[in-house]
Amino acid sequence: MTQSTSHNSHSAPATGPTSRLVGILAEFSTPDQLVDACDQARQAGIRRMDAYSPFPVHGIDPAIGITRTRLPFLVLAVGLSGLFVAMGLQYAVNATDSIGPFPGYPFLISGKPLFSLPANIPVTFEVIVLSSAFATFLGSLALNGLPKFANPLHRIARFRKATNNGFFLMIEAEDPNYNPRTIRNQLEQWGAQSLEEVHLDLTDHKLPSFVRMVFVLLLAVCTLPPAILYRSLGESNTVPRLHFNPDMDWQYKSQAQQVAPDIAVGDEEERPMFRDLRAMRGEVPGTVIRGQLRDDRAFYTGISGAEAGLALNAGGASYVSIPNAQDEAPAEPDWLTQFPSNEKFAVNAQTMQRGKQRFDIYCAVCHGTTGEGNGMVNQRALTLNALGRASWVNAKSLHDYTVVDQPVGRIYDTITNGRGSMGPYRSQITPEDRWAIVLYVKALQDSLADAVAEDEEGKWVPVRTTPPAPVTEAEPAAADATTTEAETTEASGGQN
Amino acid sequence: MATTIDEVYNNTWDDPRERSPLITGGLDYGQVTTTVTSIAESPAPPRAWYVLMAISLCLVGMLGTLLLHLILSGVGVWGNNNPTFWGWPIVNFVFWVGIGHAGTLISAILFLFRQNWRTSINRAAEAMTIFAVICAGLFPGVHIGRVWVAYWLFPIPTEHLAMWPNFRSPLLWDVFAVGTYATVSTLFWYMGMLPDLATFRDRATNKWKRMIYGILSLGWTGSARAWHRYEMAYTILAALATPLVLSVHTIVSFDFAVSQLPGWHTTIFPPYFVAGAIFSGFAMVITLLVPARALFNLQHLITMRHLENMCKIIVATGLMVGFAYTIEFFVAWYSGVKTETQTFVMRAFGPYWWAYWTMFTCNVFIPQLFWFKKVRTTPWAMVVICIFVNIGMWFERFVITVTSLCRDFLPSSWWYFRPTYVDIGMFIGSFGLFMTLFLLFCRFLPVVAMAEVKSIMPHEHEHEEDHH
Numbered sequence A: 001m002t003q004s005t006s007h008n009s010h011s012a013p014a015t016g017p018t019s020r021l022v023g024i025l026a027e028f029s030t031p032d033q034l035v036d037a038c039d040q041a042r043q044a045g046i047r048r049m050d051a052y053s054p055f056p057v058h059g060i061d062p063a064i065g066i067t068r069t070r071l072p073f074l075v076l077a078v079g080l081s082g083l084f085v086a087m088g089l090q091y092a093v094n095a096t097d098s099i100g101p102f103p104g105y106p107f108l109i110s111g112k113p114l115f116s117l118p119a120n121i122p123v124t125f126e127v128i129v130l131s132s133a134f135a136t137f138l139g140s141l142a143l144n145g146l147p148k149f150a151n152p153l154h155r156i157a158r159f160r161k162a163t164n165n166g167f168f169l170m171i172e173a174e175d176p177n178y179n180p181r182t183i184r185n186q187l188e189q190w191g192a193q194s195l196e197e198v199h200l201d202l203t204d205h206k207l208p209s210f211v212r213m214v215f216v217l218l219l220a221v222c223t224l225p226p227a228i229l230y231r232s233l234g235e236s237n238t239v240p241r242l243h244f245n246p247d248m249d250w251q252y253k254s255q256a257q258q259v260a261p262d263i264a265v266g267d268e269e270e271r272p273m274f275r276d277l278r279a280m281r282g283e284v285p286g287t288v289i290r291g292q293l294r295d296d297r298a299f300y301t302g303i304s305g306a307e308a309g310l311a312l313n314a315g316g317a318s319y320v321s322i323p324n325a326q327d328e329a330p331a332e333p334d335w336l337t338q339f340p341s342n343e344k345f346a347v348n349a350q351t352m353q354r355g356k357q358r359f360d361i362y363c364a365v366c367h368g369t370t371g372e373g374n375g376m377v378n379q380r381a382l383t384l385n386a387l388g389r390a391s392w393v394n395a396k397s398l399h400d401y402t403v404v405d406q407p408v409g410r411i412y413d414t415i416t417n418g419r420g421s422m423g424p425y426r427s428q429i430t431p432e433d434r435w436a437i438v439l440y441v442k443a444l445q446d447s448l449a450d451a452v453a454e455d456e457e458g459k460w461v462p463v464r465t466t467p468p469a470p471v472t473e474a475e476p477a478a479a480d481a482t483t484t485e486a487e488t489t490e491a492s493g494g495q496n
Numbered sequence B: 001m002a003t004t005i006d007e008v009y010n011n012t013w014d015d016p017r018e019r020s021p022l023i024t025g026g027l028d029y030g031q032v033t034t035t036v037t038s039i040a041e042s043p044a045p046p047r048a049w050y051v052l053m054a055i056s057l058c059l060v061g062m063l064g065t066l067l068l069h070l071i072l073s074g075v076g077v078w079g080n081n082n083p084t085f086w087g088w089p090i091v092n093f094v095f096w097v098g099i100g101h102a103g104t105l106i107s108a109i110l111f112l113f114r115q116n117w118r119t120s121i122n123r124a125a126e127a128m129t130i131f132a133v134i135c136a137g138l139f140p141g142v143h144i145g146r147v148w149v150a151y152w153l154f155p156i157p158t159e160h161l162a163m164w165p166n167f168r169s170p171l172l173w174d175v176f177a178v179g180t181y182a183t184v185s186t187l188f189w190y191m192g193m194l195p196d197l198a199t200f201r202d203r204a205t206n207k208w209k210r211m212i213y214g215i216l217s218l219g220w221t222g223s224a225r226a227w228h229r230y231e232m233a234y235t236i237l238a239a240l241a242t243p244l245v246l247s248v249h250t251i252v253s254f255d256f257a258v259s260q261l262p263g264w265h266t267t268i269f270p271p272y273f274v275a276g277a278i279f280s281g282f283a284m285v286i287t288l289l290v291p292a293r294a295l296f297n298l299q300h301l302i303t304m305r306h307l308e309n310m311c312k313i314i315v316a317t318g319l320m321v322g323f324a325y326t327i328e329f330f331v332a333w334y335s336g337v338k339t340e341t342q343t344f345v346m347r348a349f350g351p352y353w354w355a356y357w358t359m360f361t362c363n364v365f366i367p368q369l370f371w372f373k374k375v376r377t378t379p380w381a382m383v384v385i386c387i388f389v390n391i392g393m394w395f396e397r398f399v400i401t402v403t404s405l406c407r408d409f410l411p412s413s414w415w416y417f418r419p420t421y422v423d424i425g426m427f428i429g430s431f432g433l434f435m436t437l438f439l440l441f442c443r444f445l446p447v448v449a450m451a452e453v454k455s456i457m458p459h460e461h462e463h464e465e466d467h468h
Helices: A031-043 A060-064 A071-095 A117-143 A157-163 A183-189 A209-222 A224-234 A297-301 A307-313 A349-362 A376-386 A408-417 A431-447 A481-489 B029-041 B047-073 B088-112 B116-120 B122-143 B147-153 B170-203 B207-216 B224-257 B269-295 B304-335 B338-349 B353-371 B379-406 B421-444 B450-455
Strands: A019-028 A049-052 A167-172 A194-201 A452-454 A460-462
Touching: A019 A031, A019 A157, A019 A183, A031 A049, A031 A060, A031 A167, A031 A183, A049 A060, A049 B224, A060 B224, A071 A117, A071 B224, A117 B170, A117 B224, A157 A167, A157 B170, A167 A183, A183 A194, A209 A224, A297 A408, A297 A431, A349 A431, A408 A431, B029 B170, B029 B421, B029 B450, B047 B122, B047 B421, B088 B116, B088 B122, B088 B170, B088 B224, B088 B269, B088 B379, B088 B421, B116 B122, B116 B304, B116 B450, B122 B147, B122 B170, B122 B269, B122 B421, B170 B207, B170 B224, B170 B450, B224 B269, B269 B304, B269 B379, B304 B338, B304 B353, B304 B379, B338 B353, B338 B379, B353 B379
Parallel strands: none
Antiparallel strands: A019 A167, A019 A194, A049 A167, A452 A460
């Protein structure tokens, strides 16, 4: 059964200074024989040996004297660092304003904390697993001394069975108990089927120098693209950046008060995004904007009964005076004479306070805090009139008999849509506030019903006027550049 | 010499007096090696391999063309539109990720439970995992729309963007989970393959093969010291991969469950998704291995007992999935939330009733046939049932994704989702990619983990006289 050959099959002579004896390789036919042989060698005092088998042979570790690997501790250490790296990264990136030279990016989402364990655990877990897996793989390779492509064992043809169905034991020549004369007999005694010496080839097999140069050059060239990329994308620049796909730099967009964008492609004819050319879209017919359902029409228009619906559908009638067209005043509708009452508005002291506050903000600048038509804007505008630098129409006194006799719906409508040279306030004041102002105006009128005031000539006259015998026509408001400013605040005038 | 038992033996019956052998055919170590290596060493693969490869490559070509079309035109070429922003691409992503789970379950969880029968099938199943994850990663990768800025998904510091990802977002968790899963699966697969690659290297007859397999096997010699650390490393990797595989589909389910959409916002999703993933993965393993074992003559290594065991797992996970479908309805009703209840009623009886009942039939009713031993031991019947299971599992993801999105909170935006030809073509094309990779794997890499199979063959404490 023993067929010992002193040299392996490869052509180079394994003698002289070109090679060195590494050890002796013995083949066994079964894993059990291999374990037995390892055991015997160990009892014979041999320590420097290793077994080779196509699969892990159980029980061979104590026979050879293999101690438990430190790999688990390495993996534990790397896994723990993974824990701290992942937690630290998430904290630095999402919960601080800057990490080193780079800005942090705290996401404020629904008032949730920037760093909270439950939300940060998934990524932490994955990083731990990933780093531990790499530690396991690379650590086991490093401990095994892999990759190792130059191994004298690979030069022995028989050794190729070690990955198929052969079981080998190699005893190293450097072992103190290695005796070149007796080792062969010993191994045969322990059941070796064949024996071969393993030689390390000492001849020079270095790569040609130009290969190394080419490799270094290639490596240098490989670093260029990332460097260029970083240069153009990562750093601060004074010139426009390299932009691979500027797909989102130019987009169709609609701007307020402008026509719809042209979305024609290539040589196509002009094609507006909307057929009516408007960029701002109107309401879809038959729909109501959220919160704008105005089913209590009397409340919103100040007009009672069926006419209210017409006024609303027409978008609110305008009584703002237009020069040259003022004798075409529409017929007076059926104004509300009583204050409306619903969940938004009720006549009470609180509403009165609200009405006073709103009146002082929006109305008093022209009409004056007592409603006598002597607000600050009015006074200034009259001064400018006197200097010939404005053509201001005097703000109406709310104690004028024409106003005192008006139904509440009519006053509400004046605030809403404007009248004469007074502009509309529907976009500034909410309906319930307009009604509150009406309430306050009524209270003002009542409070000064019997009051007197000094006029320009120093005479004491009643604040509330009475209808004169001949009806006087007020001058139409002149459309002049200098009055524009005054008009936009508040000015009441005209024939009413 | 160690040999396995004779081929006439039916190893699907359990004899209480002795363990049924896992490998049949009377093979010894050398014959196990040649059975596996002959696939790569034969001068030409079987004709069926060429036919399948040609079909797969055509599908890959179609996939590539459609991807180019998608990238040049934008994601509008898909059927996704408001409010169904997640259409087929995400359905396909979840489907493929799920398929992958069986591979890791076989290689890691069954390893920790010392289920030795896994050794014959784990290599192919792990390969399937990696290829499935490649197909899965493709879809969200292009679903982001602007693929040239895909690096924004990762925490890379740039002054240009001046922004970091939101680490509390499930979609970012998904990037980490699927990325880790793909990486760790590949490491695990490669680590397990090292000894077998060394076998290929040592048997290689031409210079190129010896060099390529030599580099891939990293100089593995099978030394006892190396085996010791290798086994420890393999165990640690299995212990890492086990919670990982459970976490991956859990996190995929978080993509849905952490949002507040009725039909998605539910705590049952993580276990339900994991069970479904294992269910579909095993079905895919059977679909691949039954033809592969016939094509490459692996019947003695991948025996009927292996296939039967997988059928049993399919029945078990199929029942779990069926239980989840049922309990979802109970939870929806018990929540007392009207939209939630309505969503589930809509699923089963609304416009997508056909998808729901396809899912239910394929996943819950059809696998019940595996209760019959005759069905469990008939390969063609297994393949047919497993194809149904995979159809059902695709529909499960479709039902979850599309039915919830099509009926969002605003009834005026309800609509009926329809895929475009790009959706359908890319899904079919992804099978081409998967099959191409699998066929290449069968031809050039060790399909069965030879070293592991040899280690579970009956050899310990037996002496030569027992056999010869």
